[in-house]
Amino acid sequence: MSPRLFSLLSVFAVSCSALAQQVTLPLPRLLTIMPMGGQAGQNVEVTITGENIEDVTELTFSTPKITAKPVAGATNKFTVSITADAPVGVYDARVISRLGVSSTRAFSVNKLPEVVRAKANNTLETALPLAVGSICNATMTKRAVDFYSFQGVKGQPVAIDCAAVGIDSRLTPVLILADGKGADLKVNRTGGMIDFTPPADGTYIIKVSDLTYQGGERHFYRLALQKGPAEPQPQTQMVSAMSWPPDGLAATAAAKETEPNNKEAQKIALPADISGAFFPAADVDTYEFAAKKGETWWVEVASERLGLNTDPFVLVQQVKDGKFTDVAELYDIAPPMKVTSNGYSYDGPPYDAGSPDVLGKFEVKEDGTYRLQVRDLFGGTRTDPHNIYRLIVRQAAPDFSLAAWAVHMTLRNGDRASLSKPMALRQGDARAFEVVVQRRDGFDGEIEISMEGLPQGVSATGLKIAKGKTYGHLILTADEKAPRGFSLAKITGKAVIGGKEVVRPVRLASMEWPVKDAKGEIPAPRLVADIPVSITDSEQAPLTISTAEDKVFEAKAGETLKIPLKLTWRNEFNGTSIKVKAYGEGFSAIKEFDIPMKAATHELALNLAELKIAPGDYTFALQSLGICKYRYNPAAVPLAEAEQKQAEAALASAAAEAKKIAATDAEAAKKAAEKQKQAEAAMTAATSKMKSISTAANPTDTVEILISQPIRVSVKPAAVTTAAK
Template identity: 50%
Template structure:
């Protein structure tokens, strides 16, 4: 019998080489469900915006954008995370909206950068897709530029929006002048594309001059006047709509810093920067500082900016420290979006020259994930959300007063010469704090359907959605973290299951009333904790997949942080079931006694199996017996024995969740509407056909004077008949489509009860 699991976070995508370094045991939360077949779908249908073409535009212009996606029925609006971008439906010659097409207006004062784009449709607000805004003129790729002869000419200082040609290289040409500095920058992964770009600059004959297979960017100094070719291809020569890119071709001054196009942040970046860190470091690394004899002298505390500029670069710093001092060392580099893996070695040093002696004090490397990651670093057991990082965060305890040496290296920089691989080194006294990241709770099937599906916060009426929240604790902070969300749409509430002291995981539960209207809003998601007697509030960053992947053993998922948090309600689709506490908003029980919580089941769909067992979630409540829900009944009971749990007085929130397989029907209301449309199309065709027969007969019987007008009328009706026949064919196709979609399908998903509030009061003293 197959079983279903709900996975905790697994590693974020860096590179295959980085992933191969990681091995850990997967932590799975069992969701008991009946056996499922290999054709089992996972996750109820959700709206997902997949592509926009083009993927961006120049500030102060209008852009015609075409979109594609999954479950984007009845699209009404294209929305952006900034009001300086707006969209209106694109109209045809008759003034009718063109399907999936919009005119996007970018305000002149819209800053260059990336923004979240979403569409409003029948199922609510879709997942987001990055839309880029720049200051350079924008063009769109011309098809067929796959050879030197067909290379598309590009002007310098422009951006080309393109889609990678399958099993080929896209070719572009530009005119260069001797000594000119040309920076070629391909944005792909950072704008949600699946493309791993290889960039080549060749001469006019197509002979390769320089090649870059890792970063997608080339800094090129033109050797001679003439025509040059830029080739772009996918690392494994894949292509198609999901492999899009923005090619920027810029001329730069010789001494200018080459900056890349803006891109999204990895999940690991949720913990950077530390609160209060200045935008600019107080110190700058000074080369040469590659060994003890050339060590750069610093005074603690220190905040320093540097670079792993040369291959096998070792940056050495020395400072004086006193026995008993405790310092925290943090390095930010990989969390800046760079392919780096910083490592720190701290030593106590005595003597000089040949009499010098060094004793290791601390060796610091990766920031561990807050929760256990997958058992396989390449093909995941489940969602690869990993808030850990290859950056450094750890403490050094000074045992002996005197001179100390810190060596900072990039474990991936042995053969790379790239001054863009920068870092920020911070050495500080302990400043306890925390950072938060969250994502839609995911599940996987043990039968091999290891899905990685983006989950928009688009709620069906009567549904409760669980977000998994993890804390990255800094500088020894170990207290409770309360979770909260505000600014929700009408009819939606949020309750956080706190992250308890010493732990790193909690849940946020979003619940939509069954009668919640169609609505959407930007929400604020935070965590609160008391640190050193003061309450602090920190934002929670939401993460999602760049692309939905049905089987992450065959394709590596790519998660990222979202730029905003938007919650919506469909107002049209209802959850297959709602399980809610009955009778009171908060249940009270005396410490040491049992509490029975009555629950009601509102079932709107059939389920596979007679019942389901849901496991408890909530700080201090994980040992509560599972909740058994019988689908044929309308009631259930949760029993909480505070004596067995040894629950101290206080307020608690818990929920029960587990996997269930529902016989889901997608938009069955569309079937009768499509039937009416087909009936009308049939009637229209019959009416026009009758009129055509009469007109044809009239034309045949008309005299010479009447005949031209009669034949013209018959011809016009014949054209109308063709249009009516096409409309009938379209109506039949639509009816076939919605009828197939409305057929019951087995879909496995997470069933979550509404949150339950419990107050444990003190027992009377004897």
């Protein structure tokens, strides 16, 4: 969350802790897909669950090689078709519903045959048999262990992998390999792979459980049993991966590490691009090279950003007269923004675009021989050949990479609204996104942010990332009369490096789950595959703040600029006013001010001298927070009432018919009684639905982040007086 917004939110601490309130307006969220993957070239029937996803019309994916059609006569069921040439990987699924596009959920594609566990297998006797070379989709049983069996062949290695965290699951898997009697042979509690070569033909057991024995529909997993050796199943990317790879990097390294290179260094020449592995345990890979005085070399190591639980460290030493002198120690890539200290407190956003990987430099003070050591600070006892790394040593190649996420809300009472925030806009809506930059090899220039490919009636304005700064903002705005629509958009950042214009993509990040109270669970963010944007015409934003005129407001440096604002209130709000501050370089220093509740207009006075605004063109936006009365889908209430009345009439008719023929024809009476029973069930369902819809439609206090439409200002140089001349 923006540090500036935090001060606004803290004002509401007392009221929010005292009252039960909804945090942020409801947005459509896809929660589960079962099964959560399929085999390339096959069709699979899936069932979805979600929040605020009534009236679902489509299930779409982040690749055209996966399509879906609704199952006739079924609710929230789809037949998913995967083309034979669909690459193995994890893709994003989302639905289009009344409120627009939902948050995403991972959907995996593999080449192996797949099965879905259909019944409980929580004992050795009920172990589900698996074929070597297959994947099983399942949901973890709470307070239990799931058992699987397979037939091992002496000397033929197998690889067992339980995908969970990397496919959006809340499961922290514990994987155990046992003999046919259930006695443990190998255990993995870190979510990695178990490689095993059977010492004899026979039955072997796989046990799967959660680290704390949690379970339920959000604790799903894909258990892969493959012929060894094998690669782990693909997974989603963490936010830290936004800075990898550098632009133009080859898909594979030019060289490989050559073991043993712990004590006897591997000779290399700079620049270098090397692939290696932190294997075996306590591995220290050493590379030796010649360098000349005055050279500056940048070192980058990617491992954690490849999705691995590693913490690389680089030590550079000079070799002289048989002695080693430390030149540089290179550690983590710092996050662009101060992040929350423990994942759930209110002292920063839960998005961390930093990484335990390495990006740093060393300077050569004299000609000679040098060596570079790479090690994993977590690797002292781990022997896992899958913990690989990519080492690059290069001369400066200034560049940058970008990521964005919707601004989230944090309240002092500990209730963090770390909710997945799809770009599902209401008419008249405005949404703020933080855009962070990882600067590479000394680049510190300003970056212009832009967005294109938006639905009709939706626009985007980038508030630039200033020279030397680590983040800026993007404001997404929907017209109050925008038609319902959906598109895949693109966000980019543009800068000038070495006299040339450079354009880089902006990766979008989101929360995996709608964590409403982080005291119970820590938020888990990740990168999403693309940027879906929608606009709904079924609801409008509770408040729209814009300028009274759509123009660029001009003033001279040092003057006071007055900007008339227009406010359109559509919901009732608590309190007598809203407190307002600003996003945007230069204007973020605007002192907090009040706008009276229900004011149709307001004059914003900007003291350009006090703000120290230099001549130039600027764009900024106002930000606030309010507690509005929100009604969820009130249009559904009369429809539910009509359905209830129809069910009531059908029940009355069925009851009358049953009573009429009860004593005349036994067989007919039996059928009439059954018809009445069905009508009673329909009536119960209609009544329950009516109650649920009516309750949701009741006004609910909802805390919402309020963003204005962008405000454009042009500051001209101050007039030169005669005395000044």
